[in-house]
């Protein structure tokens with residue numbers, strides 16, 4: 001049995017470089033064996049100080065390398081399908097950063113390839129499930145501590161967006177996390193998505209309507225709404241308020257230290273997702289490694305990746321037509337039941 005994952009990280013950009021540091025310094029049972037980036041200088045920079053790691057410019061070289069027995073995919077989403085199908089053919093553990101793929105058709109092809117393999121190999125990087133507050137709210141819901149969950153109110157606010165962040169990316173790159181969170185909290189599929197475009201901020205770049213109000217329904221009729229506001233200027237905030245029959249639970253507010261001094265009070269607003277979810281990424285990757293060493297996966301599945309891709313498709317259609325759009329899903333294969 002494998003004692004250590006020898007991981008090839010494909011894509012050494014913002015997320016990949018962060019995961020490489022994590023694997024190298026904080027994660028037990030895994031080592032960085034190879035780093036692949038089409039920008040070879042990035043791959044070289046990323047392996048600096050990591051004994052035994054090689055820099056490569058092509059994913060196939062890593063997948064054919066006998067020293068590699070696991071893969072972490074952190075390239076842009078439109079490249080995921082190809083790498084995932086090749087890694088599945090090698091039948092090795094895979095951590096794929098979200099999204100699984102950018103659309104339901106390609107995501108379904110990945111699900112079918114895994115089904116053909118006959119066992120689960122892909123864990124998708126929806127890290128919020130590993131955040132301590134998300135996990136605590138999830139437990140309150142599952143244990144029915146406050147009766148039935150009725151509604152979820154989400155705020156997803158970024159300070160600004162990088163150049164080229166399109167209107168569709170508000171759904172595909174940002175609200176995709178809420179789609180997964182809502183499915184995780186409720187244990188149900190999302191049945192419909194509607195997007196309301198109201199008054200927009202003057203701070204949004206051309207072609208982007210910001211903020212947007214996304215209305216979501218689940219199978220049992222839980223209603224969820226998301227304020228996605230990506231040029232909110234003040235800092236980063238991902239928060240949820242859950243309404244139950246017997247109480248209200250809020251998660252995601254800024255934590256202390258709160259300081260009172262010189263007649264004023266205050267604290268620091270979380271600047272970005274690395275600070276907000278840094279610990280969750282650690283738990284996520286450790287869970288992947290521990291499960292992979294047992295021959296299992298330790299988090300969201302390829303089915304979760306497919307289902308959220310279908311939600312995103314409905315969301316982008318809803319952005320355009322303003323209507324309530326049904327989420328279309330194929331039947332769930334037995335492998336994911």
Ligand SMILES: NC(=O)c1ccc[n+]([C@@H]2O[C@H](COP(=O)([O-])OP(=O)(O)OC[C@H]3O[C@@H](n4cnc5c(N)ncnc54)[C@H](O)[C@@H]3O)[C@@H](O)[C@H]2O)c1
Nearest residue numbers: 011012013014015016037038039074075076077097098099
């Ligand atoms: N879970 C999260 O919170 C979170 C946050 C940010 C990004 N992401 C996801 O992580 C992935 C990467 O995003 P990012 O922000 O790091 O992007 P990035 O652009 O910073 O990095 C992508 C890297 O992939 C490299 N690359 C491109 N084509 C390649 C190829 N064919 N082979 C090898 N390398 C190639 C690029 O040169 C670049 O270094 C995306 O899927 C994104 O959605 C997830």
